[in-house]
Amino acid sequence: MQNYLVYISYDGTNYAGYQLQKNAVTVAGKLIEALSAVFGTFSSFHGCSRTDSGVHAREFAFSFKSEKILEEISVVKALNFNLPDDISVRRCEYVSDNFHARYDVVRKEYIYFLYTGKTRDPFLKNYSFFINRDLDIDKMNRAAQSLVGTHDFSAFCASGGKIEDKTRTIYSAFFEKQEELIVFRICGNGFLYKMVRLIVGTLIYVSDGKIDEDKITEMLESKILTPGFAAPSRGLFLNKVYYEN
């Protein structure tokens, strides 16, 4: 029995999210079809995360076990042959039997793209949130610093999740201007349901003056879901998944 770790990228535009669903096309559904075609039977299939409908992944990882032994490069080629072209296997590694793609994640980075051009950009329509006004990046960055560290993030967790412990550690969170794009990068040991999108939505409210920049700490301490808004999923990318080694 070999435990495989596979890294993929996917364009989430045409998927009802990562997680398997009965009557919807999902990334996990496509992966299971491809794994069945290549490996026949397999077990212990685990994704590193559960991205929402429309959310993208530049890097996403999953693991699975099979009796069938294929070289890493053959796994890449065979799975790609069996996947639609909006999902791509980038690399594959053999991992130890007790490795788990979800529980063994030590750090993840998400990126969110805000497009501040005067008119919409057809090439960014599925990959950014079009917000045709200037944002106060300095103000948003000051507010974002309140999120860094270990906190209970209940205030930035949409209902629907089943997780009890909502304490997470954020290592970094900042906005950076790249011409007409504003790129938000957030790195942490874990993220709650819609957490990044709620954070981005709240920080846009901070820029707009609807929420005071000093209010973030108070919001965290309240442990009550922010009455803000979740930025749309199309601007969000899981960018990197880190394991112990």
Added chain:
Amino acid sequence: MQNYLVYISYDGTNYAGYQLQKNAVTVAGKLIEALSAVFGTFSSFHGCSRTDSGVHAREFAFSFKSEKILEEISVVKALNFNLPDDISVRRCEYVSDNFHARYDVVRKEYIYFLYTGKTRDPFLKNYSFFINRDLDIDKMNRAAQSLVGTHDFSAFCASGGKIEDKTRTIYSAFFEKQEELIVFRICGNGFLYKMVRLIVGTLIYVSDGKIDEDKITEMLESKILTPGFAAPSRGLFLNKVYYEN
């Protein structure tokens, strides 16, 4: 009667090209629908160029005349409201009565993206030609220099065009590596049917050693269509259109 010049961007993925066709969805068809909705009647509708099915435009220009006078910014907003989100109006200018969006072009720049990653990139699938091997950029750049200048480009013109005079001037043509992307930029006073795609295809053959790098001049002089191949339309972007002022 006001003559308007409008600059747009479009993602060509879902269009059967720019030019109006009876039983196909085209960019010009969408523009005519939007112009009808906003201006009612209009005349002298001219695009700067005719891009093929699947070809994109970061900048494309068209002109039209109407009795209805709208402010430039209102034209942008009203047309965008009436266009699908893969076509975007970026700006509008009033132009003199004798201005013609096609005949008055003095220079155009096209860009072609080649993706040389080891595995396909889902975010580039509609915007690049995936060629999973290294290309010899220096060799391609030397060969590309033979194209610069004023030449009869019959050897790089697909049949089907109706244009008699196939002499064009190319001001610059070069490849540049940007991580796993190779970007080809070509600037000239005009381009023939499939000319850029035939040039890119031929230069890939040069990199692969299928065509000698010194052969380009000979090919131009032969005035016979290259027995190479046209690189796929999805990698091609009309990037910039230049008028006299």
